Amino acid sequence: MSLIPASLLIFARQMRLSLRSPAWPVIGLFQPALYLAFLGPLLVRVAGAGVDGLPAGAAWRFFVPGLLIQLGLFGPLFAGLSIIADLRSGVFERMRVTPVSRFALLAGRVMRDTVVLLVQTAVLLAVAYAFGLRAPALGLLLMFLFVAAIAVGLSALSHGLGLLVRNEESFTPLLNAAAIPLLLLSGILLPMTLAPQWLDILSRLTPFRYVIDGMRTALYGDYGSSVVVAGAGVALATAACCLALGARLFARRNA
């Protein structure tokens, strides 16, 4: 069985399971929705007061990309928990004794997480629209492409790490320890242009700083900007690296 049909079979199985218990994707949306409702209006005021890097009238376009990154960091980044459950139940082993490509076992799962995040993105953008987000169509479309790259990278990384760590008690704190600094250093709440130099430098060492700047600039409608290109480049490169790492870990026979 070749790679694509095999990946689609795994994807269909994982998707079926998600649809059967849709609680997690819904709960996952809850947190960004709260930010939108309870923090968004404050940010509109802050932007109105004139803050460097936060254009007046663009508060929602500034704020929403951060929430999308947050969705990714608390969704696909934790997707590896499902591989640990499948290791424990023997489901993963059962699939590994078939001749199916090891990469298909990863790809099908990553596809599911990507689709879930894209649906969450659509819901979040719709809610944000209700709160007052206005952005050009192409900018909104680019959000989905950025989000897809983020989902692929984080999900692949998480699945690979799940195979290494193999138990939820260590895995969850490990991911939290990574997610919180990545989130804060990306500048999701306030523009990093306000940061002291050391914090700005630290922030530039993490990928989401570039991704979020790219996403914001895209929503402002400045598609040709080097910031958008850099953001897209970093998002794609990170996704490719994580996918390669995940594939290597899935291909190991000594797991």
Next chain:
Amino acid sequence: MSTSGAAVPIIQATGLTRTFRVGRQQVEAVRGVDFEVRPGEIIGFLGPNGAGKTTTLRILTTLLKPSAGRAVVVGADVNTDPGAVRRRIGYVAQSGGTDGNCRVAEELILQARLYGIAKQDAVRRAADLCERLDLTGLADRPIRTLSGGQRRRTDIALGLVHQPPLVFLDEPSVGLDPQSRSDLWTHIRRLRDDFDTTVFLSTHYLDEADTLCDRILVMNHGRIIAEGTPDALKRRISGDVISLTLGGDADRAKAVLAECPGLDEIAVSGQTVRLTARGGEKALVWLLRAADQADLDLRSVNIARPTLDDVFLALTGSSLSENHS
């Protein structure tokens, strides 16, 4: 995949070794294992938990690379051609392989399709397997609603969707009630009798090895320490098994009793001294007399034909049935 020429083994393992690193220590789980399995056999891999049975099984099923040695499984080398091995074998892990939220038929169909079987065919095979393994009527049930025995039969069905000539079952009856166990044994026998499937199962249950298997490989501490049919293994213990349970010091009793004539082997297991003797009844007279003279606190005496546990005890010095995990 020859079933006619019994000369061609379906499994041939040579010097299989597997070491793990636990912290700074090297643990040898499997230490140079050699054996052959012929097509059409039901082979039992008998040994206590931790003997290396699962590790060996996972090497033979390509899930784990051996540290040394090689194995040819249904004509393909696990090291150089794992893909071919995977196409030709079924494997049912001890933990099973199902998610409680999935349904029986959809998992069977998926599993068949992962082996490259076309959809229509996969649907038909899933229905056939449900019928064969008494799962009819459960096809659309979430797996979490099945009983232990039904769930185990689902696991086994998942290992059979591609009709492999060889299937590995790791501790298939662990956790099942007696009725489900004997049902399962019937299904396993039928696999061989009706479908010519070679069955390689691991177990730490003596009765399972004794009643189900044509041949047994006894494994302990990573090595195969004996092999043969259950009867041949039992014949290695020539004579009868006498068990004497004592109130006092069993080791002192062993020293005293060992002086008696006509004994073959003597071992202590808890408060019980177990001996084998060619003429059990005759030896018993000597033993009782010696026990009396040495003032041993004898509580009970039993004399029996040898069991596989006696074989294991004689081979390893510890009893398998007392080896609780």
